[in-house]
Amino acid sequence: MNLFYLVPIASLVALFFAYYFFRNMMKESEGTDQMKKIALYVREGAMSYLKQQYKVVTIVFIVLALIFAIMAYFGLQNNWVPFAFLTGGFFSGLAGFFGMKTATYASARTANAAQHSLNKGLQLAFRSGAVMGLVVVGLALLDISVWYLILDYFVDDAVTSHKLIMITTTMLTFGMGASTQALFARVGGGIYTKAADVGADLVGKVEAGIPEDDPRNPATIADNVGDNVGDVAGMGADLYESYCGSILATAALGASAFAANPIMQKNAVFAPMLIAAVGVFLSIFGIFLVRTDDDADMKKLMNALNRGVNVSAFLIAIFTFGILYLLGFENWIGISFSVISGLIAGIIIGQGTEYYTSHSYNPTKLIAKSGSTGPGTVIISGIGTGLISTFIPVVAIALAIMVAYLSAIGFDVQNLVSSGNLSMGLYGIGIAAVGMLSTLGITLATDAYGPIADNAGGNAEMCGLGSEVRERTDALDSLGNTTAATGKGFAIGSAALTALALLASYIEEIKIGMMRLGQDILTFANGDTLKTGEATFVDFMNYFQVTLMNPKVIVGIFLGSMMAFLFCGLTMNAVGRAAQEMVDEVRRQFRDIKGIMEGDATPDYARCVEISTKSAQREMLLPSLLAIAIPIAVGLLLGVAGVMGLLAGGLGSGFVLAVFMANAGGAWDNAKKYVEMGNYGGKGSDTHKATVVGDTVGDPFKDTSGPSLNILIKLMSMVSIVMAGLTVSWSLL
């Protein structure tokens, strides 16, 4: 029990350093009055969007919490669920809010710092990114430890092993709150930012021929606001969800895998929390490693960033051995290797992403080259490359799953899916995900500082700071893209592993639901009976006949695969519609407001911000609510087997689709940049125009639909888990 207190301590330390970095950043100068003014515009736009967003989401949360309360009243859930759900959503929103607040204060300061040197710019942007990283992990561990202490105090169960299972599965509900908030943040923010971005690019860059972030472009403020609400607030909520999800799912698996041994059960529940807590200290250590001389060049800066990330990741692998040994795991070596398999998979995924999306390598260069035959071939080769790029991540994750599982069960291949091994193996998979996210404090910093640098560039451009500053912020931005690869690999890989762990938690929750409803005896098809409380995962799989030949499972797989596609389609079309509205408005302003192009008149920025806000709010509801409604509907129609199929199909297809969209989008973006660097005709050539079309298509791929998919997969699992009681008592088939 003593070790547990490391978790709240780590949380407070993370929040303290977040505050410390924030204060230091605020001490820097925001630059000229003009820079302050622009930054204020963006900050106000972003905050007003977030307010609007939280209003809508609050209504959704209240409705869902009421449903849970009603379910609890009828014994379909326990009474803690509505509250846990609400706090998960609240903290997730808070993480996004703080992250965005920091980012919007940091952008002008970064631009100002970049006037001095590349290193100063890096330090400011990176430390601001670190605020977000530390806020996310700090709030997550706070939420986790407070809820654990509350539930530990109040939950009362005669059988000790039941108590921890109750506690951990209840805590999963706040994972659902976090996932719901994250999906809205990603979808709403994603639509907002891409509507503004696509709209600004199509009219500004392509039609009017003015540069990115030119103050004459009416959509330019909306575009910069979008970077904040989409890339910063959306990403914050997203990773808060991933981080909590992996820890909570693994804790729940630990509670059931070690149910036979009360002491080890508790330790198995603590293990993921402790790995995360130690990861916080290592992240802070890593953040302080990111420093270099003031006259450092790009290479030195990159080395500094990589050093921070790699040292933390390496150390967490080492420390895991120690943590698991101290907690008394019999197979501490094996489970540590589960964590290492996850870390290696994450690095491979990151490197694969890098290969397929960076313009240092052939695939992206070939996309740029295909621009010489027009936008059609750019799109074809981008889609082709994106589809092919799914190979490496899938093989990496497949290997990680097998190795994490096998190594957690001590390579007991003969009894691969025996009752004991199944829960141990899944615990190994879950803890591999925790390992990948444990250094989120620093990996998120490398990810979040990109949008800050991007916005600093926007500020520099709008205030006419001179091309040198813009070049530096661009360099910082592209540096961020490269160094973020590992962090992104961890985020993508952990999503797949966490979703898998949630699949197992679902069975656990079904068991609890049945016991709560008094279904104490399982009667199998062959007449055998078994006490529900004593049934293992394997027994439940047999009882619900979750084999691949069950038509309900097959139908579930079809529906799950389709859900991923449908969801992306809805968000893609939402961006398309919103972007068209934006294009019409920007064209109207160029036409109606005389003197914009000459710089004599100020465009109506506010109108564009309003359009983005309204369309994002309008369009985010349907796809997000579908993600909640479909698992419930499938549960009611097809029961447990159908839901398991849905989740497995959604996981397989959704993961691959997410990788495809992210990589195709990234490759198009960099192909365009490669041409802009002067290749194949350079800026203004027909090839360039063709690659701009690719970039436009890639925008919603990589920043709206793609990143939302990871959340979708997990949210569907979470919803199924929370609604398990409903499925058990009402399912039609």
Place this chain on the structure above:
Amino acid sequence: MNLFYLVPIASLVALFFAYYFFRNMMKESEGTDQMKKIALYVREGAMSYLKQQYKVVTIVFIVLALIFAIMAYFGLQNNWVPFAFLTGGFFSGLAGFFGMKTATYASARTANAAQHSLNKGLQLAFRSGAVMGLVVVGLALLDISVWYLILDYFVDDAVTSHKLIMITTTMLTFGMGASTQALFARVGGGIYTKAADVGADLVGKVEAGIPEDDPRNPATIADNVGDNVGDVAGMGADLYESYCGSILATAALGASAFAANPIMQKNAVFAPMLIAAVGVFLSIFGIFLVRTDDDADMKKLMNALNRGVNVSAFLIAIFTFGILYLLGFENWIGISFSVISGLIAGIIIGQGTEYYTSHSYNPTKLIAKSGSTGPGTVIISGIGTGLISTFIPVVAIALAIMVAYLSAIGFDVQNLVSSGNLSMGLYGIGIAAVGMLSTLGITLATDAYGPIADNAGGNAEMCGLGSEVRERTDALDSLGNTTAATGKGFAIGSAALTALALLASYIEEIKIGMMRLGQDILTFANGDTLKTGEATFVDFMNYFQVTLMNPKVIVGIFLGSMMAFLFCGLTMNAVGRAAQEMVDEVRRQFRDIKGIMEGDATPDYARCVEISTKSAQREMLLPSLLAIAIPIAVGLLLGVAGVMGLLAGGLGSGFVLAVFMANAGGAWDNAKKYVEMGNYGGKGSDTHKATVVGDTVGDPFKDTSGPSLNILIKLMSMVSIVMAGLTVSWSLL
């Protein structure tokens, strides 16, 4: 046994009518010398491509047959397998060859007939399409009945019920031959035709501003050849594969579902063959219904076509009741309703496709409208619409699966997945697929006549026949697109159901493989034992632990989902590369050969034909061989559970991806046509140019990658089935 002879009789009748329609077509005039010359060019180009293609494929077939022979030598397969495999490939190739021969003879004749009236053009093109339809079903039933008779004569097994299981699973091998041939035909033909099409459009239409099929375009002959080798020969081999696959998979399921009752076992094997045989007669009846007055307008023509298709489909539903009753099925009503559920699902899928891809409805109109903001938004909204369009087909197929299954087991919901019900239910699903394809004789005619009309238009354009003829052939083509909806719905839906039936056949083949290798006793994890020969599907699922929580199954699902994406990526990029070569060559000719644009010099058509041929041959190998290699590799590494996961993941994700690609491609094509009809600025406007980009991207979507996916899914199953012996004896995990 007497009823069985209906199958060879139906086969001969089909081939007779095919010959009869072919002779009648050949009697018509091919038009002017110029028309003959152009037709000859296209015919020669197509034939020379097919020869080249068959050479490469023959080598692949010989290598695979040798591998099977070696496997048979070591007792991993029976001795018939290599021969069955070869005939399947041979007949599939033959179906493509005859279909293409007919189409290339028919195009100039159709152009000539269209000079007289729309009806004359329709009759000629449709009857030529019918040749292909009847050749496909005739050859398939011939192959099936001859092999059945041979194996019935030679196979000797003490236990009667084993004999039929041996026969039907051996016959599945020729399904693998057909699938392999079909995949090569679709991929090779698809790359050929789209390289030529995209190349011709990009330089001819977009850069030089000359119309489609203009004789000044050096790629125009290659383009017309492509329509034949891709849309005609590829489609023929494809549907030959689907047709055989559905019948053979269902026969194999019948043999195992009714193993307890020798008479019913035989009848259950005959049932799918007989439904197909009766379907032949109904198709011929339907073909003769397609006639109208000589002064008929489009509406009348459409009604005539629909009448033919709908009457056949309606009658096969009725006749199924009779066939199953005569064969003595206890639950003949239930199984007939399985067939009806399949037919209804096919119709819904067809209507859904129609809604999302026809320019009579909003989705496609909105894509056209989005052209006003450039190609970027056209691509975004096309992809969005395509992704959303997966909803209807997936829900339709999910309902069909549940209804077909439940109705075949007499709605015995309590014992949904009991041993007896599982094989009965799967038999119901298989026979639903057979019902959908039973009237292929006519539905394929409505599908295949589109490319013939398209080619007729090309011929008319190149020979300067006047715009009226071109308008008529265009009208015929677009009529074909509309009426083909039902047929396409049947083809897509049946692919999913057949793949599902093959999943079950895989287990059957594993059983046979184990018995052949002397693994006569299954020892379960809990120590229970069971004779392999007496184990049911359910026992095998338990023995191999094919539950959704088995990490091997999960990894399989990931790999299967990825395979569909990877395969599409490879074919998309192949088209992209080949198209770029073509673009470079066409640009070179315009530049180097003086007087092309003025019509004074003839372009070097042959060079473009050669480029398409070479790139198709070069590029088709990798994706096709992957489809064969991956299931073998997964079988060797992850065993039966991994393969089942691979097939289920590939099925779910591949089906959805196929629908997405087909519908997005169709919608882009028709959005462009909608603009060309004078909407949103009409031909030559910027909106038009934007929609041409959409069409270019859609070409490989709908004609290369999308249609190949259906074959890929089934081929992976077939390969797993044929390689089952290897998996059983050598699997690592």
